[in-house]
Amino acid sequence: MSPVAASTPARPGPRLGAMLAGLGLSVALVACGTPRPPVNGLLPEPPAAAPALTRVAAQVDVVGPRGPLNQARREQALQSAASQGKAELLKRQIAAMSSFGDVDLYAGNEARLLIDGPATFAAMFDAIGKSRRQILLESYIIEDAEVSRRLADLLLQRRAQGVQVAIIYDAVGSLGTQDAYFDRMRQGGVAVCAFNPVNPLKRTRYHKITHRDHRKMLVVDGETAITGGINISAVYSSGSGGIGSRGSRKAAKPDPGPRPASSASAASAPGDATSAPDRGWRDTMVQVRGPAAQALHTLFRETWTQQQCEGAIMAAAEVQPAARAAGQQLMRVVPSTPNDTENRIYTLLLGSIRAAQRSVYLTMAYFAPGKDMVDALCDAASRGVDVQLILPSQSDFAPVMHAGRSHYERMLKAGVKIHELQDAVLHAKTAVIDGVVSTVGSSNMDWRSFVFNNEVNAVVLGEDFGDAMTRMFQRDVAASQTITLPRWEQRGLVQRGKEFFSSLFEQWW
Structure with a gap:
């Protein structure tokens, strides 16, 4: 059922009761205090242009099958990823990542x-x-x-x-x-x-x-x-x-x-x-x-x-991984925990969106991203980047979905294209940006993932994997219903009320 159809007026009694319950929940959550933001201080500006490969190689650490690589071999690893295509976009994106801190890359992977x-x-x-x-x-x-x-x-x-x-x-x-x-x-x-x-x-x-x-x-x-x-x-x-x-x-x-x-x-x-x-x-x-x-x-x-779990686990050195490269993919592994000063998955996504030049394709099961992320998506669309989101049309936890929908009108007016997946429960958390930064992980784009959970995302750099991600995204778009601005503006008061109350506590969902 479409979002517009979902907003068909219900009986006055249950509707009023739900609104009062939401208001009571809102007051209770406010009393608990606001969760800390996933990023502190001013956001670094995205690079004005793609830096030289030598400079990019100096800004990152790269580990190959036999250990850390020196400057010359880092340049080779980056050049291998850049040779897949869209080299300038790739260099710009890696520079944007490094502006938030250390970037650890892994060369010689198959993904x-x-x-x-x-x-x-x-x-x-x-x-x-x-x-x-x-x-x-x-x-x-x-x-x-x-x-x-x-x-x-x-x-x-x-x-x-x-x-x-x-x-x-x-x-x-x-x-x-x-x-x-x-x-x-x-x-x-x-x-x-x-x-x-x-x-x-x-x-x-x-x-x-x-x-x-x-x-x-x-x-x-x-x-x-x-x-x-x-x-x-x-x-x-x-x-x-x-x-x-x-x-x-x-x-x-x-x-x-x-x-x-x-x-x-x-x-x-x-x-x-x-x-x-x-x-x-x-x-x-x-x-x-x-x-x-x-x-x-x-x-x-x-x-x-x-966690002080019982039993010893063999170290990586004892496992003795293969000395030869398994493939040609350049990757990052980005973990996050509530103990981090800044959430690295959040800064990865935010920095990549802010640096995007051509495309931002996000598929998110739970989308309640906060102002900075919505600003980045709208700004990218406003400067001509093809920004498209696949989001759920139904959810096992409605408040987070309604909190995300509270941003629809602003994003649609900025030129963001929104699709809601039909006939399946969306649980994926993926992104492909400029066709060269692809991420598949456990982290949703909401505060619970950014602030409260242990999460991990695998990031693959390069156009080859990006093409596979883009094809997957396009198949999911074909299975989705596109939300248009005129239609969204016609949604009913019940739907608007759900968005309003859910958005008040976006940082708790």
């Missing part, structure tokens, strides 16, 4: 898009089946469903064959999973760790309950990694009906990241067009081979240590 659950689970099971030394799995949700039981069987089999296996799951995201599921793996020798347990008696030290691990990644032998937005959950088993899928299925469990418990009253009522329907889930992962996989391996080990 492959995995679209929807079936393709992702097939790749995960294949990598696990070929493991020789170690399997590391980290996921916000590990649901006790058929796919996760098959996963547990395979992990236990590999452990019995001498492969080290370690799992981190988020205690809130996986709250519905019985302890018996994890206990079975523990009994089979798998090291299992709950991130920030809800029960304070099970915590080794104090962590804020709002600090959640929203990452999804698998690392095998320190050589192959898979990361992005897909949890170990039944909702992905048959895909969204798009490429890489096998039809649609009932959406059984959401993953918006943890939301305030008090916000339940603001969610859509049964029968509301914004509630999650019986659809497949549209999501994206990326499979990586090469030094970027080692970076994800290190990131897992850091979380394991910080």
